[in-house]
Amino acid sequence: MTTATQPSLASKPKKRGGLLRQVMGNRMALFGVGLLLFFLLIALLAPIIAPGSPDKFAGPPNQPPSSEFLLGTTHLGKDVFKQTVWGARSSLLVGFGTAFFTTLIAIVVGMSAAYFRGLTDDLLTLVMNLFLVIPGLPLLIILSGYLRPATSTVIFVLTLTGWAFAARIVRSQTLMLREKDFVAAAKVSGDSNSRIIFREILPNMTSIIVGLAISGVAYGISAATALSFLGLTDISEVTWGTNLYWAQNGNALLSGAWWTFVPSGIAVALVIFALSLINYAMDEVTNPRLRAEKDLKDVFKQQSAQTVRATPVIRRAH
Amino acid sequence: MRFILRRLGFYLIAFFVALTINFFLPRLIPGDPATAIIGRPGVSLTPEQLNAVRTALGLSDAPLFQQYLNYLGQLTRGDLGISYTRFPASVISVIRTGFIWTLLLVLTSLIISFTLGHLLGIYSAWRRGAFLAKALPPGMILFGAFPAFFIAISAVYYLGYQLKWFPTMHAYDVALTPGLNLPFLLSVGKHMTLPVLVLVLTTMGGWALGMRNVMVSVLGEDYITLAEAKGLSSRRVMYRYAARNAMLPSITSFGIVLGASISGLLLIEQVFSYPGLGFLMVNAVRNSDYPLMQGLFLLITVFVLVANFAVDILYTRLDPRVRAE
Numbered sequence: 146m147t148t149a150t151q152p153s154l155a156s157k158p159k160k161r162g163g164l165l166r167q168v169m170g171n172r173m174a175l176f177g178v179g180l181l182l183f184f185l186l187i188a189l190l191a192p193i194i195a196p197g198s199p200d201k202f203a204g205p206p207n208q209p210p211s212s213e214f215l216l217g218t219t220h221l222g223k224d225v226f227k228q229t230v231w232g233a234r235s236s237l238l239v240g241f242g243t244a245f246f247t248t249l250i251a252i253v254v255g256m257s258a259a260y261f262r263g264l265t266d267d268l269l270t271l272v273m274n275l276f277l278v279i280p281g282l283p284l285l286i287i288l289s290g291y292l293r294p295a296t297s298t299v300i301f302v303l304t305l306t307g308w309a310f311a312a313r314i315v316r317s318q319t320l321m322l323r324e325k326d327f328v329a330a331a332k333v334s335g336d337s338n339s340r341i342i343f344r345e346i347l348p349n350m351t352s353i354i355v356g357l358a359i360s361g362v363a364y365g366i367s368a369a370t371a372l373s374f375l376g377l378t379d380i381s382e383v384t385w386g387t388n389l390y391w392a393q394n395g396n397a398l399l400s401g402a403w404w405t406f407v408p409s410g411i412a413v414a415l416v417i418f419a420l421s422l423i424n425y426a427m428d429e430v431t432n433p434r435l436r437a438e439k440d441l442k443d444v445f446k447q448q449s450a451q452t453v454r455a456t457p458v459i460r461r462a463h
Numbered sequence: 464m465r466f467i468l469r470r471l472g473f474y475l476i477a478f479f480v481a482l483t484i485n486f487f488l489p490r491l492i493p494g495d496p497a498t499a500i501i502g503r504p505g506v507s508l509t510p511e512q513l514n515a516v517r518t519a520l521g522l523s524d525a526p527l528f529q530q531y532l533n534y535l536g537q538l539t540r541g542d543l544g545i546s547y548t549r550f551p552a553s554v555i556s557v558i559r560t561g562f563i564w565t566l567l568l569v570l571t572s573l574i575i576s577f578t579l580g581h582l583l584g585i586y587s588a589w590r591r592g593a594f595l596a597k598a599l600p601p602g603m604i605l606f607g608a609f610p611a612f613f614i615a616i617s618a619v620y621y622l623g624y625q626l627k628w629f630p631t632m633h634a635y636d637v638a639l640t641p642g643l644n645l646p647f648l649l650s651v652g653k654h655m656t657l658p659v660l661v662l663v664l665t666t667m668g669g670w671a672l673g674m675r676n677v678m679v680s681v682l683g684e685d686y687i688t689l690a691e692a693k694g695l696s697s698r699r700v701m702y703r704y705a706a707r708n709a710m711l712p713s714i715t716s717f718g719i720v721l722g723a724s725i726s727g728l729l730l731i732e733q734v735f736s737y738p739g740l741g742f743l744m745v746n747a748v749r750n751s752d753y754p755l756m757q758g759l760f761l762l763i764t765v766f767v768l769v770a771n772f773a774v775d776i777l778y779t780r781l782d783p784r785v786r787a788e
Binding site for chain 1: 473474476477480481484488489600604605607608609610612613616617619620623624625631718719722723725726729730733734744745747748749751753756757759760763764767768771
């Protein structure tokens with residue numbers, strides 16, 4: 146109880162918002178965040194941008210892009226622009242939903258394994274490794290064969306097959322942090338296990354967990370798109386994946402209707418690209434090795450820096 | 464040796480887990496599995512038919528544990544049941560042909576992408592200032608963002624349908640009789656070019672980026688500086704000293720990449736209607752051919768496990784530190 150108020154040895158000086166500010170100062174990250182926000186806005190404002198049901202028959206089939214149909218129509222005469230805009234909703238929802246649950250499970254499992262060690266660790270590590278070695282997509286496919294997924298079951302199935310990788314990273318990070326002095330100090334001052342885990346160790350992994358969550362979104366979106374493309378989700382729902390499914394099964398390739406598959410594919414790619422940019426930039430900000438390399442380049446701003454092959458150790462006076 | 468045995472034990476456990484998933488999944492569906500599987504809306508089955516389906520699935524009123532033992536017994540005899548959609552072909556015989564096609568694609572594309580990816584990674588770490596080396600990471604991020612099957616669709620559309628350079632579906636020209644003759648082999652080669660190209664393009668970046676990152680830190684080691692100081696040719700330093708050591712992590716991740724390639728392949732086969740395991744599996748799921756889809760899942764899992772084990776053995780040969788452990 147007393148530890149909550151007294152400035153315990155365990156509390157490390159933290160720069161709240163420091164990470165966020167640094168990341169936002171990075172051009173790459175800024176672009177990534179902007180791109181992601183753009184798609185989030187599209188998903189939120191779908192009823193305003195493209196009013197009316199995307200499933201409605203809007204015009205003659207297989208029309209190329211025109212002023213009336215910005216991205217043309219499908220083989221069933223549905224408006225591709227509307228389908229792409231509305232597809233953002235379900236695809237992003239599944240992506241963020243999956244990321245939330247995989248990250249949550251990864252934190253709980255990874256941290257308990259590393260913190261409690263012993264038999265708990267052995268068992269949990271075994272389970273993680275099993276999920277890593279059993280091929281993911283085949284498992285996803287047979288699971289969806291039995292479950293006939295709606296959005297919620299897709300998230301469930303994707304979480305089940307996708308949490309292990311993140312959990313392993315959380316585990317190894319926790320293993321490293323639990324040996325640090327500030328954890329020992331917290332133990333000595335009598336903090337409970339849960340307090341040490343959640344108040345001492347967890348905050349020190351923020352950047353890694355954010356990174357894992359971002360990868361989780363990317364995983365969720367690409368895996369859900371793949372499942373829908375295979376026709377294993379509810380194909381009457383409008384998502385980027387089902388758009389691609391209908392494009393392939395509506396013979397878009399044969400009839401030359403490139404506009405039916407290109408928009409959804411590019412949308413998926415841009416979202417994933419945005420997420421990877423954010424992750425890459427976060428890496429650059431938090432990984433001293435990469436940061437030093439970048440700083441050195443900034444200092445010399447010329448060729449000479451690139452002949453240095455060893456990782457430079459420099460620190461700029463801030 | 465202890466390392467190898469430990470790994471072997473792990474893979475055996477993994478195999479049993481896969482078996483058990485296979486056994487319990489059909490039994491987890493609420494209600495009677497046989498009715499749920501066969502009884503589509505509007506179809507009513509006679510009790511005899513239902514019983515036949517139950518027997519085919521190994522479902523009976525016997526205790527669950529007894530059923531499980533029966534199932535294991537069947538597997539040891541190599542009996543995976545009968546395919547519904549290709550009745551009366553056995554699951555094993557259906558899988559066998561698909562396996563050859565998938566193996567062909569996986570091996571060819573893995574060898575090419577492993578080689579090219581590593582060369583690219585070595586080069587970009589060595590010449591960090593060069594244009595190609597600088598453009599590689601962002602370029603790979605952008606390219607890697609596209610779903611592999613979307614690239615496959617675009618390739619089929621443009622190179623297949625528009626330019627007509629490559630055939631757009633199947634593994635060989637169906638007018639030819641399969642056999643060891645030149646026209647057939649040429650046709651097989653022509654049909655696999657696009658899928659392999661797409662697989663190589665989509666997996667190469669991972670190898671290149673991984674290799675680049677390890678190379679960068681290996682190049683900072685003292686023995687590299689020493690080698691350079693001794694006046695060894697930069698070619699020798701680059702390949703014999705740096706790249707050789709930097710490749711070890713790639714070998715470890717080989718098993719994981721293989722699993723990922725198979726996942727990618729399942730989708731790509733679908734795009735090309737290539738009659739491999741993925742194509743079979745998706746069609747089995749679409750047509751509710753449960754024995755076939757379970758057999759496929761089992762086979763793919765075993766394939767990945769065996770490959771992982773082979774990599775582990777290889778690893779002990781390459782890295783003496785593991786052997787000494």
